[in-house]
Each structure stands twice: as structure tokens, then as C-alpha cells.
Amino acid sequence: MMKVVALAGGVGGARLVDGLAQCLPPEDLTVIVNTGDDFEHLGLHISPDLDTVCYTLGGIANPPTGWGRAHESWRMLESLAELGGPTWFRIGDRDLATHLERTRRLCSGEALSKITQEFCCAWGVLPLVLPASDQPVPTWVSTDQGEMHFQEYFVKRQCQPRVQGFRFAGVEAAEPAPGVLSALLSCDLVVICPSNPWVSIAPILAVPGIRAAVAAKPTLAVSPLIAGKAVKGPAAKMYREFGQPASALSVASHYGDLLAGFVLDRLDARLAPEVEAMGIRPLVVNTLMKTRASRRRLAREILDFAERFVLTGN
Amino acid sequence: MMKVVALAGGVGGARLVDGLAQCLPPEDLTVIVNTGDDFEHLGLHISPDLDTVCYTLGGIANPPTGWGRAHESWRMLESLAELGGPTWFRIGDRDLATHLERTRRLCSGEALSKITQEFCCAWGVLPLVLPASDQPVPTWVSTDQGEMHFQEYFVKRQCQPRVQGFRFAGVEAAEPAPGVLSALLSCDLVVICPSNPWVSIAPILAVPGIRAAVAAKPTLAVSPLIAGKAVKGPAAKMYREFGQPASALSVASHYGDLLAGFVLDRLDARLAPEVEAMGIRPLVVNTLMKTRASRRRLAREILDFAERFVLTGN
Numbered sequence: 001m002m003k004v005v006a007l008a009g010g011v012g013g014a015r016l017v018d019g020l021a022q023c024l025p026p027e028d029l030t031v032i033v034n035t036g037d038d039f040e041h042l043g044l045h046i047s048p049d050l051d052t053v054c055y056t057l058g059g060i061a062n063p064p065t066g067w068g069r070a071h072e073s074w075r076m077l078e079s080l081a082e083l084g085g086p087t088w089f090r091i092g093d094r095d096l097a098t099h100l101e102r103t104r105r106l107c108s109g110e111a112l113s114k115i116t117q118e119f120c121c122a123w124g125v126l127p128l129v130l131p132a133s134d135q136p137v138p139t140w141v142s143t144d145q146g147e148m149h150f151q152e153y154f155v156k157r158q159c160q161p162r163v164q165g166f167r168f169a170g171v172e173a174a175e176p177a178p179g180v181l182s183a184l185l186s187c188d189l190v191v192i193c194p195s196n197p198w199v200s201i202a203p204i205l206a207v208p209g210i211r212a213a214v215a216a217k218p219t220l221a222v223s224p225l226i227a228g229k230a231v232k233g234p235a236a237k238m239y240r241e242f243g244q245p246a247s248a249l250s251v252a253s254h255y256g257d258l259l260a261g262f263v264l265d266r267l268d269a270r271l272a273p274e275v276e277a278m279g280i281r282p283l284v285v286n287t288l289m290k291t292r293a294s295r296r297r298l299a300r301e302i303l304d305f306a307e308r309f310v311l312t313g314n
Numbered sequence: 315m316m317k318v319v320a321l322a323g324g325v326g327g328a329r330l331v332d333g334l335a336q337c338l339p340p341e342d343l344t345v346i347v348n349t350g351d352d353f354e355h356l357g358l359h360i361s362p363d364l365d366t367v368c369y370t371l372g373g374i375a376n377p378p379t380g381w382g383r384a385h386e387s388w389r390m391l392e393s394l395a396e397l398g399g400p401t402w403f404r405i406g407d408r409d410l411a412t413h414l415e416r417t418r419r420l421c422s423g424e425a426l427s428k429i430t431q432e433f434c435c436a437w438g439v440l441p442l443v444l445p446a447s448d449q450p451v452p453t454w455v456s457t458d459q460g461e462m463h464f465q466e467y468f469v470k471r472q473c474q475p476r477v478q479g480f481r482f483a484g485v486e487a488a489e490p491a492p493g494v495l496s497a498l499l500s501c502d503l504v505v506i507c508p509s510n511p512w513v514s515i516a517p518i519l520a521v522p523g524i525r526a527a528v529a530a531k532p533t534l535a536v537s538p539l540i541a542g543k544a545v546k547g548p549a550a551k552m553y554r555e556f557g558q559p560a561s562a563l564s565v566a567s568h569y570g571d572l573l574a575g576f577v578l579d580r581l582d583a584r585l586a587p588e589v590e591a592m593g594i595r596p597l598v599v600n601t602l603m604k605t606r607a608s609r610r611r612l613a614r615e616i617l618d619f620a621e622r623f624v625l626t627g628n
Contacts, residue, residue, distance in 0.1 A: 042414045043357060043421060073389050079411030083436050085418065093407040097393030100356045104399065107357060122397050 001028055002307065005187040007214070009034045009200020010049045011066035011232050012224055013193035014056035015289040019299030020191065021057055022292070026126030030183035032210070034195070035112070035131045036139035036168055036203030039151045041089050044099040045106050049200065050116055050131055051098060058123035066232065069094045088156045113177040128179065132204040135174040139199055140167040150199060159234035163241050166198060171206045184213035189306050192221035194287060196235045197254045211258075218310045220261030222287060222302065223248035227267040231288065249274055261310045263287060263302060281309050315342055316621065319501040321528070323348045323514020324363045325380035325546050326538055327507035328370035329603040333613030334505065335371055336606070340440030344497035346524070348509070349426070349445045350453035350482055350517030353465045355403050358413040359420050363514065364430055364445055365412060372437035380546065383408045402470045427491040442493065446518040449488040453513055454481040464513060473548040477555050480512060485520045498527035503620050506535035508601060510549045511568045525572075532624045534575030536601060536616065537562035541581040545602065563588055575624045577601060577616060595623050
């Protein structure tokens with residue numbers, strides 16, 4: 001058996017992590033989750049990616065949206081709208097309990113990683129899920145309309161401003177959450193999930209110590225771009241705004257020498273030789289995960305690929 | 315027409331205020347509400363009496379309980395219970411919006427009185443509703459089991475500890491909220507609602523300046539005790555624990571020389587001569603308010619009584 005660490009952002013990351021969790025014993029899977037888009041809203045500490053990953057692994061996520069909880073209701077938000085309160089970030093009634101209780105525990109001095117583990121326990125999430133860091137490392141986006149917090153860019157402005165750069169505030173002084181480095185040290189394989197390289201994976205790798213620990217392990221990434229488009233989110237738009245083609249190849253060169261392997265969608269099969277020319281072993285499969293079964297199928301193909309080529313070095 | 319200021323706590327106070335609002339033009343009614351049982355819970359600023367009064371006046375209160383909102387759901391609380399969070403104080407999903415938005419505005423520096431007026435506007439509450447003070451004056455209860463915050467005594471311990479005294483923390487330095495003193499100065503009549511004298515009305519009167527302003531005006535109180543029992547809450551138990559009979563007479567002597575008139579229930583008719591002997595004009599009527607119509611009926615009787623005897627001094 002192979003011990004795997006997955007680096008994940010939100011929806012796409014959560015789906016592949018769910019696939020990996022269907023293939024691996026829970027003790028062999030650790031998930032390190034982006035906290036760069038954590039933010040405070042209505043006085044609540046909100047960790048969108050942690051929640052998406054945990055809700056998905058706990059089987060309580062809302063499949064149509066990919067975020068929030070299943071069987072959700074919106075009474076609080078309706079009543080908040082009556083009062084003229086801020087409703088641009090949509091919090092459901094069930095989801096709200098997560099934010100309230102997380103905020104309460106953070107204010108009483110508990111660490112985000114400890115809170116996350118206790119929530120996982122309550123939700124029946126068996127793999128270890130860790131925030132990249134217990135310290136806040138909020139992502140700020142430089143745009144043609146000024147610098148703004150990621151959530152303002154992402155939700156309030158719907159990714160409309162043109163990006164010019166990113167800043168993970170305070171990341172130089174942040175430390176990996178307890179368990180992150182030891183999971184990386186003791187794993188056989190790192191899987192970078194099909195999450196946004198700029199704003200989901202980069203904030204994880206920017207926490208001092210994490211990038212070096214990943215670099216020391218056989219690592220493969222799954223492209224979040226298929227035929228030049230992101231399944232969800234602004235990744236393709238961001239590559240274009242940085243003057244790079246919106247292509248899986250740009251993702252592979254983005255991660256560069258971290259990668260031993262790279263997983264491309266069948267629609268990008270023609271790019272495989274160029275990946276190989278970069279010294280990275282390509283795997284061409286169907287990377288769309290529309291069902292729980294397709295998540296498991298993709299995870300199985302990735303793990304088999306890793307066993308055959310990446311781990312043996314052949 | 316007569317300008318009336320009502321001093322009110324929670325459920326009983328809200329019911330009489332609703333009756334007064336059915337009898338008076340909105341500009342002739344101001345309600346000064348207890349904030350001594352305000353508290354912080356889950357990081358939220360909760361003002362139970364303000365909410366009960368405003369929800370009742372807005373027609374959005376939950377009649378069976380007397381607190382919280384009608385058509386309420388409890389999804390957040392169910393999900394909070396899954397996480398092992400504190401569920402002893404029951405917050406509904408709609409109600410939660412009030413606490414979240416109030417807390418957000420308080421944290422951004424707005425005054426409780428201003429926030430309350432804007433909420434009233436959103437809920438269609440026409441009379442002016444004011445917190446006694448914009449500064450926190452939390453009620454602490456001395457008991458045989460130690461001193462505790464009022465909400466711990468009231469909700470968590472269900473009034474089981476034996477009370478020994480009350481403290482309204484910080485009240486010496488508190489100021490009446492903007493509008494409180496001017497409403498008292500310009501009114502013709504003060505009505506002390508059938509709320510708990512110890513923990514609903516005393517914290518209002520303890521704010522410097524309010525008691526003197528009430529004393530300068532014709533004032534009448536409605537007994538919250540009927541036949542020695544409180545319609546709701548621990549008032550009767552408190553009188554006994556202070557060694558006083560749980561009787562409307564104890565309430566009348568409690569307010570003492572503030573009162574020109576005192577409203578007793580028909581079941582306490584035999585006490586009327588003793589009230590009169592205290593130099594206070596008694597009114598004996600049915601003080602139970604089971605329906606909206608009975609609230610109006612009681613308010614009408616009180617206003618007629620005030621016009622006939624209290625205001626004319628006959």
C-alpha cells in the first residue's frame with residue numbers, strides 16, 4: 001500500500017480527494033487544503049476550501065453547486081436580506097453552524113487544524129484533513145481595478161477584474177499546520193489535485209517548508225484545464241491574463257520540476273509528447289468527474305500510474 | 315391624545331406594548347426596553363427583550379413561545395449539535411439573521427439604538443423602540459450557587475438557583491440611549507409593563523437619569539403577578555427568595571413612590587384597598603393577554619384609567 005498526500009483547493013480538489021478516499025485506507029490518505037481564500041464575513045471565520053473538502057468526504061456536500069451542504073435551507077439569508085445585510089456570500093442555514101462553531105473555537109484559542117479534525121470526526125470524515133497552516137495567509141489579488149481580497153474578486157466581482165498578481169499575506173511568517181510536514185515526510189506520493197494552480201495550490205506551496213517537502217517526494221499533478229478550459233473557476237482566464245496559453249501545458253510548466261508525472265484529459269492527448277519532452281511522465285485519461293464512480297475511476301487510474309511509473313522511476 | 319412611554323422587558327412587556335400600539339398613533343408611543351439580559355453567545359450580540367418587543371410589534375413573533383420568530387426553522391441548531399457546539403440557547407435560522415447583522419453593525423461602530431431603529435423600519439414596526447442604554451449593562455445574578463450571568467441563570471439553569479441579589483454591571487457609567495430622556499420628558503404617562511420588576515424593569519430604572527425622569531411623570535405599573543404567580547418567568551420565585559410574599563402588593567411596594575396607579579388582575583381584587591392605602595390608585599381588570607384582542611382591551615382600559623384618574627389627579 002502507498003501512503004498519499006493530496007494538495008487540494010475547492011470543488012475539483014474535493015472531487016479527486018473523494019476518489020482517492022474511495023481507493024485508499026483512510027490512514028494512507030492525508031489531505032492538505034488551501035486556506036488562502038479563508039476570510040471573515042459577518043464576523044465569521046469562513047474556510048471555503050476546507051468545508052468543501054470535508055463536506056464532500058463526509059457525503060454531506062451539495063452536488064449541484066459543489067459548495068455548501070446538501071438539503072440546505074436559506075432562512076437566515078432571506079431574513080438578512082430583509083434587514084439590508086450583506087448577502088453576496090451565500091451561507092445556508094446548516095453551513096452556518098460550521099462557521100459559527102469554528103469561529104467560536106478559534107476565538108477561544110483553538111487551532112484551525114484541531115477544530116478541523118474534530119469537525120471531521122463529527123461528520124464521519126476518516127482521512128486526515130489539514131489546513132496548510134493554522135496562521136491566516138489570505139490571498140490578495142492585484143487587478144486592473146486595484147488590489148482586493150480573493151473572495152471579493154471571486155464571489156462579489158465574479159472574477160471579472162483582470163488579474164496582475166497574487167499575494168499571500170503573512171505567508172513568510174506562517175508555519176505548516178501540525179501534521180503537514182510529517183505527512184509529507186512519510187508519504188510515498190504527492191498528488192496535486194485539479195485545483196487552480198494560482199490561488200488554490202500556490203498558497204499551500206508558499207507556506208515555508210511545504211514546497212521543499214513536496215519536491216523531495218514523487219509528485220504528480222492533475223490538470224484543472226481540459227481543452228483550454230477550467231471545469232470551474234477562473235484558472236483559464238488567469239493564464240490568459242498572465243500572457244500564457246490557457247492549456248494543460250501551462251499548468252505542467254507552472255509546477256515544473258516538482259512533477260514526476262502529469263495527468264491530462266483525453267481531449268488534450270496531443271499535448272502528451274510535449275509533457276514528456278519536459279521530462280514529466282504523462283498520463284492521458286478522462287479527467288472529468290461527474291459522478292462518485294468517476295472520481296474513484298480517476299483516482300484508481302492515477303494510483304496505478306503512480307505505482308507503475310512514478311514510484312519505480314521507470 | 316396622550317403621549318405614552320412604556321418600560322418593557324420580554325414577553326409580558328411585549329404583549330402590553332402591542333396592545334398600546336393598537337390603541338395609540340405610532341408617534342405617541344415610545345418603548346424603552348431592558349438590555350440587562352443582552353449577552354454574547356456564539357460570538358453574537360443577542361438582545362432577547364429588544365427582539366421580543368420588535369418581533370411582537372412587527373407581527374413576526376412566534377406566539378406559542380413568546381420569543382423568537384414565527385415560521386422558524388432550526389437547521390443551524392441541528393447542525394451545531396452535530397458538531398458538539400453549545401445549543402442551550404435556542405437560536406432559530408431566521409432569528410439568527412437579526413443577531414448576525416446586529417453584531418456586524420455593532421462591530422462596525424453603530425449604536426444599538428440606531429441599529430434597532432433601522433431593524434424596526436425593515437420589520438414595519440412604527441412606534442419608536444429604544445434600548446434603555448447603548449452601553450452594555452449585563453445583569454449578574456448572585457445565587458446560592460455563586461454569581462452568574464442572567465442568561466446562565468435564566469436559560470441554562472432554568473432559574474433553579476436561589477437568588478440573593480442582582481448587579482447591573484457598568485450601569486453607573488451607562489447613559490440613556492439617545493431619545494430615552496427626551497421621550498420621558500415629553501410624555502404624559504409612563505406605563506411600567508407587566509415585566510419582571512427585578513430583572514426587566516430594575517435594569518432600565520438603574521440607568522442614571524431614567525428613574526428620576528420616570529418619577530417626574532404620572533406613572534402606572536401593571537402587576538406581572540396574578541394570584542401570586544407570574545404568567546411566565548421567575549418573578550414570584552424571586553420575591554419568595556427575598557423573603558417577600560409573591561403578591562401583586564409586593565410589586566406595588568417595590569415600585570413604591572414612582573406609582574400614581576397600579577393595575578391588578580381580577581383574581582387579586584381583594585388587594586385593591588391595600589394598594590389604595592399605599593396612596594396608589596388601583597385598577598382591577600383582567601390582565602391576562604391570551605389574544606391580540608385582549609392586549610388591545612387591556613391597553614384601552616389602562617389608557618382610560620389613566621385619563622380618568624391619573625392624569626387629572628382625581
